[in-house]
Amino acid sequence: MKQLAVGIDIGGTNSVFGLIDREGNMYGEGVVQTKKFPDFDLYLEELYIGINSLLKTIDFEYELMGIGIGAPNANYYRGTIENAANLIWKGIIPFVEKMKRYFPNLPIIITNDANAAAIGEMVYGAAKGMKDFIVVTLGTGLGSGFVANGQLIYGHDSFAGELGHVIVNRGGRMCGCGRKGCLETYVSATGIKRTAFKLLADHIENSEFRNYSYNDLTAEMITKAALNGDPLAIEAYEYTGMMLGQALADAVTITSPEAIFLFGGLAKAGKYIFEPTKKYMEMHMLSNFRNKVKLLPSGIDGKNAAVLGASALIWQEIESN
């Protein structure tokens, strides 16, 4: 009988869920509009109905093994979502406890998006068989999941892996966290926009970006311009790669990974992000580690990556027991 897991990716706008087997094949998906449900109990009921409808579409015999959830500010140990700035529910949401009422006999596991991506990489992706690696997710912010000894590092309170909030430039750019110079203020969709504006300020050359307001400019536009050979866009990526490469060289000294995977929007710029990141990472690397750590694109990055990552929590849990 085929074993399936539910994967749920909770975002500020939508929650996407799907049914996935051990090999990462997806058997249908569904969506609940997160922000339409300020009442968490109503949201959960809608999600339950959605998952049940999806299960009814499965026309073969299956065994449901568990539900894995990726969500911002999720606490793996407590099964909660805690003070997530981008979600409509405020305070501490006892997600797993409440979901258990609908699925009392299933393992239900929640963690943050970047940790889910790391476990997805290990279960389905390019980190299969690796015991020590780092996944860096480049979205609006910068998330990360660190795996050591074959296990995700959750840390004492489940909030480990905040590489985006390592200070890379003391007194540097203001960060949403209230401090200055965090890596994600340089390396993220928002970070590269800030870099593009800094370059517009520093340089005098003409650029198509001089026609856009800060609010209209997107990281995708910078990526597209870089791929078309625009010098300012390429320079923005070079700077982004420098900041990321330096930070990764430091991260390597701590956990000594076999590989580092780049996942998400900025990684789509291909050589424009990978080449400078690799160059500056090696340039700043402690000699022990030089030319030993692979810098690779994610093996699961794509439309369903976040749902895949969430479902992977279940297979990982089953196999580690």
Added chain:
Amino acid sequence: MKQLAVGIDIGGTNSVFGLIDREGNMYGEGVVQTKKFPDFDLYLEELYIGINSLLKTIDFEYELMGIGIGAPNANYYRGTIENAANLIWKGIIPFVEKMKRYFPNLPIIITNDANAAAIGEMVYGAAKGMKDFIVVTLGTGLGSGFVANGQLIYGHDSFAGELGHVIVNRGGRMCGCGRKGCLETYVSATGIKRTAFKLLADHIENSEFRNYSYNDLTAEMITKAALNGDPLAIEAYEYTGMMLGQALADAVTITSPEAIFLFGGLAKAGKYIFEPTKKYMEMHMLSNFRNKVKLLPSGIDGKNAAVLGASALIWQEIESN
């Protein structure tokens, strides 16, 4: 029958070994002068004779469980000491393989000094029962051992935990590793000496340190002066604590430890190092982690700490199997 482990601490000058039980009680110790044996095979023979002599002094029934070794540049996976600058043996020494000839039926484990200190802290010391913590060893350089999920992070090639070589000031002080601005150029016995000389250069106040050459000044003298209220020594510690506190705040974002232990020479300055380190760590901490991470003195720090740490490798290995 009492179970005993051999712990060996290999230093550039001496190798100290001892017999230790599961509770950390030591039953005699011995010394081999490392640097008197450029021929590693002769060294190992001398060490074997020493351990055997020590075993003969034990006047109760015992079972020997294994041999744990802490050494600079030791590779846990390969059982080797690799290109250790401070040891008389050059290149790659197959330590475990060669020692197995003398003790073919015993587990023999080698790791670097800081990792041994971390496992010692977990087995005998103040980290008992903790799953996630960091030990920072403050000697001539700065070493560290990171424990996550109850396991030491060796990383892909066994050289994880090089916190001393995280860059804390890009373009800063020259480091022995060939790069600039590494944490250990600021936070270590050598680092605080450099800081004292910087302060002598920057300030005009008189100070007893103006009577010493760089080669004559020691970190112990600075510690002693701080404990006697000398303003320059206290300022040197304040600066050292600032650099360490900032770096620890960043390390916390990666592994989210329950506690950080300070071990070794500089930790003996008590409040002069703990207070500024704690202050700057909290000041620079991501809010998730603020006031949650304990900063503590090592629970095994003392005369035999390194031998204890080395022996702990055996108990840790037995219990994790």
